[in-house]
Amino acid sequence: TMTGDDLDSQIVLGMPSSSTPSAGAAINITEEARQSLWWGTYRPNLYFGTRPRLPDSLMTGLMWFGLQDYDGIDNIRHGCEERDGFEKYGWLKHDGRQYGLQEIKDTRNNLDMTTQFLKVPGGEFGGSWGAKISGKPLREGEPMMVSFLYYVGLDHEGNLRVESSKENANTIKIHGSGFDLGQYEMDITVNRGSFIDGKTSKIRFAGARIPAKSAWRAKDYARGKIVQDANEKRAQGMEDGMPHEYFELPNKMLSEDASNFVMLQMNFDSEFQFDILFDSKDSPQRIDREKLAVGLVTAEKDFDDRFERVFGLQAKGYNAKEVAFAKATMSNLVGGIGYFYGSSIVDKSPTYEEGENEHLEGPVARRPNPNPQMSEPASLFSAVPSRSFFPRGFYWDEGFHQNLIGVWDNDLSLEIIKSWYDRQDEDGWIQREQILGDEPRSRVPAEFQIQYPEHGNPPTLVTALCGYLDRVADAAANKVFGVVQPDVGVMPTDPTAAKTATATTAAGRRDETNRMLDRANEYLSELYPKLRTNYFWMRNTMQGGIREFGRMSARSRTEGYRWRGRTPSHTLTSGLDDYPRAAVPSVGELHVDLLSWIGFYAKQLARIAELMDLPDDVDEYEDHYDAIKGNIDDLHWNEEKKMFCDLSLDENSESVYVCHKGYISLFPLALGLIDPQSDKLGHVLDMIHNPDELWSPYGLRSLSKQDEFFATGENYWKGPIWINLNFLVLRSLKANYMVEGPHQERVKTVYNELRDNLIRNIYKEYERTGYVWEQYDEASGEGRRSHPFTGWTSMVVLMMTMGRA
Numbered sequence: 001t002m003t004g005d006d007l008d009s010q011i012v013l014g015m016p017s018s019s020t021p022s023a024g025a026a027i028n029i030t031e032e033a034r035q036s037l038w039w040g041t042y043r044p045n046l047y048f049g050t051r052p053r054l055p056d057s058l059m060t061g062l063m064w065f066g067l068q069d070y071d072g073i074d075n076i077r078h079g080c081e082e083r084d085g086f087e088k089y090g091w092l093k094h095d096g097r098q099y100g101l102q103e104i105k106d107t108r109n110n111l112d113m114t115t116q117f118l119k120v121p122g123g124e125f126g127g128s129w130g131a132k133i134s135g136k137p138l139r140e141g142e143p144m145m146v147s148f149l150y151y152v153g154l155d156h157e158g159n160l161r162v163e164s165s166k167e168n169a170n171t172i173k174i175h176g177s178g179f180d181l182g183q184y185e186m187d188i189t190v191n192r193g194s195f196i197d198g199k200t201s202k203i204r205f206a207g208a209r210i211p212a213k214s215a216w217r218a219k220d221y222a223r224g225k226i227v228q229d230a231n232e233k234r235a236q237g238m239e240d241g242m243p244h245e246y247f248e249l250p251n252k253m254l255s256e257d258a259s260n261f262v263m264l265q266m267n268f269d270s271e272f273q274f275d276i277l278f279d280s281k282d283s284p285q286r287i288d289r290e291k292l293a294v295g296l297v298t299a300e301k302d303f304d305d306r307f308e309r310v311f312g313l314q315a316k317g318y319n320a321k322e323v324a325f326a327k328a329t330m331s332n333l334v335g336g337i338g339y340f341y342g343s344s345i346v347d348k349s350p351t352y353e354e355g356e357n358e359h360l361e362g363p364v365a366r367r368p369n370p371n372p373q374m375s376e377p378a379s380l381f382s383a384v385p386s387r388s389f390f391p392r393g394f395y396w397d398e399g400f401h402q403n404l405i406g407v408w409d410n411d412l413s414l415e416i417i418k419s420w421y422d423r424q425d426e427d428g429w430i431q432r433e434q435i436l437g438d439e440p441r442s443r444v445p446a447e448f449q450i451q452y453p454e455h456g457n458p459p460t461l462v463t464a465l466c467g468y469l470d471r472v473a474d475a476a477a478n479k480v481f482g483v484v485q486p487d488v489g490v491m492p493t494d495p496t497a498a499k500t501a502t503a504t505t506a507a508g509r510r511d512e513t514n515r516m517l518d519r520a521n522e523y524l525s526e527l528y529p530k531l532r533t534n535y536f537w538m539r540n541t542m543q544g545g546i547r548e549f550g551r552m553s554a555r556s557r558t559e560g561y562r563w564r565g566r567t568p569s570h571t572l573t574s575g576l577d578d579y580p581r582a583a584v585p586s587v588g589e590l591h592v593d594l595l596s597w598i599g600f601y602a603k604q605l606a607r608i609a610e611l612m613d614l615p616d617d618v619d620e621y622e623d624h625y626d627a628i629k630g631n632i633d634d635l636h637w638n639e640e641k642k643m644f645c646d647l648s649l650d651e652n653s654e655s656v657y658v659c660h661k662g663y664i665s666l667f668p669l670a671l672g673l674i675d676p677q678s679d680k681l682g683h684v685l686d687m688i689h690n691p692d693e694l695w696s697p698y699g700l701r702s703l704s705k706q707d708e709f710f711a712t713g714e715n716y717w718k719g720p721i722w723i724n725l726n727f728l729v730l731r732s733l734k735a736n737y738m739v740e741g742p743h744q745e746r747v748k749t750v751y752n753e754l755r756d757n758l759i760r761n762i763y764k765e766y767e768r769t770g771y772v773w774e775q776y777d778e779a780s781g782e783g784r785r786s787h788p789f790t791g792w793t794s795m796v797v798l799m800m801t802m803g804r805a
């Protein structure tokens, strides 16, 4: 039998640090989470895995490998990996609460499969859920031999008990209980699928004791155990066995009642289907196989109906394939929402006194006595940029994600935004990249793991709040919402019952409106103090030295800012990592994108303070905003080059422009800080629309073709097309610049053409490659780098709904 110790010795990685069971008392979950956001596919780094939104609880996951040869075992599928080389995978439909449908095409194993998820929320422990895993050969006529491993692991104290019967070897039950989940029973049943002898596939099992908080290493445990047993069979004289004869689980538990980790194995060589049920015994909402089957059908239809109600793409004339693309793109973002819990590494040691040393800085060199520390464990509920390559929370990515999620499910989005602001420390700092716990940390090279308390990212969550404020304003004006997800309390708890509970009657809509307004009051009151602290933290931490170094003509002597954490080649904090900035980082730098962000922030805070009836605060933000708008012109406009530029210092400490045409020079437009009537807008549009500068048939280039650094070095933000910035520009053109004046017609033309180019190319690449991508090649339009990247590239769905001008 396998023990934690045996397994441990087979694992190359270091063991997880601590094994303290988490205290139940520390868990403070809102009523909301209890109801319908408790369980989910909240392990987006896996092809399929579930966990509750609780620290150190029950983790489940699906793995599989090919039995057609002996190498399959070295290529177990579990975490999303680009090297698995799937021709396609991702959620095609996912509503973020109750329902999901994912497609996976595993080329090497000739496997075409789907994973479906259905939740029946309710009760004290988040309710019950079920999953249906189905598949068949990808290429007909070619053999498929695949072994599935499904596991359940406890990250806290407790035991799992397996119940199997000789008579019915295609069903296995797992019994468990815990302070955080109550009593539950899991049922795994093969409905269909044969193996080798044509008989229905049997389920094999193994149970083990693993160290606390290590269920995320299930693949190491599985492979370790299976390979060890295979070696023993060889040692005992087994020769010429088939792969499935070597690579099988032993049908043994460690001992009765002592396992906290259970694996099940099912082998298939033809079309198959199996169900996984998690039935919460303390919940009034139960699940069985019949309910799962029926519920999945109903939920799919509800999803389709709701998607059309919210985005209206069919009505706008998109064809079925284009609508399916939009659904898949949004769904993989929503299905990529995760719950993360654990410690991160923070270095709060003092930096050098700013001054001469700053000229030599790198983010680490600037600290004379580095002191990275493990922080207290914390949780985050967030979407991720990419399930394969960056399956964790990124601050400025998340703001984009919430623009779309907020339209789809307002309350879900508010919950995520709140979770991010809960990560803010007392100074107002939020970690840029959230690497919480051992699992995410195992994927990040050591030099990128440490977070520094003066490193801030663009405050994009405010762009999402801006969308929320628009929805609230619509409500206040008593307009009809597109769709408002009702409070979870009124969600239908039985998926087989009824439609989405979104009101379809006038009275129902009025109720929703009132609820939305009450909710807004409450929500914003709670959030506002944090926003204010964060805003002032940005202003203080990133204050530029205008007084000492700046251009004396500036209207305001204070409104100028610089990104911290610079190196000569990188400004990770800005989000546009290798975009060219001043060659020598210095305290005398002023960054035009940052000033634009802070101006935008001030404006949105003024709006919130207005809603909350805080006139003094409104005045304060408006003063900031006016001064910033003035300084965008006074400090950053270069009249000779007709563009917005950064500022830096030369050898004689004279202030000089640093001008690189590209995304950085577009920020005043992208965030609405240029006057629609001004000549400056005309010049920026010239740059945008010029094919020798930013304009390509696939979207706007990050850096102008004419720039000396275009397409050089790592060429990350030096030319390739990124969808987040294209989206900001597009939306700002529509929201701020389609007004009467000298540029109106051109704004329309640029908007329409840009929008068409982006949608057409992202869709074309999806059809061609099966994925949406992190960025697109400016010369060919081809998808590049990380994929699937349904982070901000999913803004394409909003572009589709925005419509032509």
Ligand code: 6A9
Pocket (backbone or CB within 6 Å): 385, 389, 390, 394, 396, 397, 443, 444, 445, 448, 575, 576, 577, 791
């Ligand atoms: C490094 C790699 C297994 C880079 O989308 C997330 C971020 C953006 O916020 C940022 O603007 N991406 C953009 O310039 C990806 C960052 C990935 C850093 C992780 C470790 C681990 O490889």
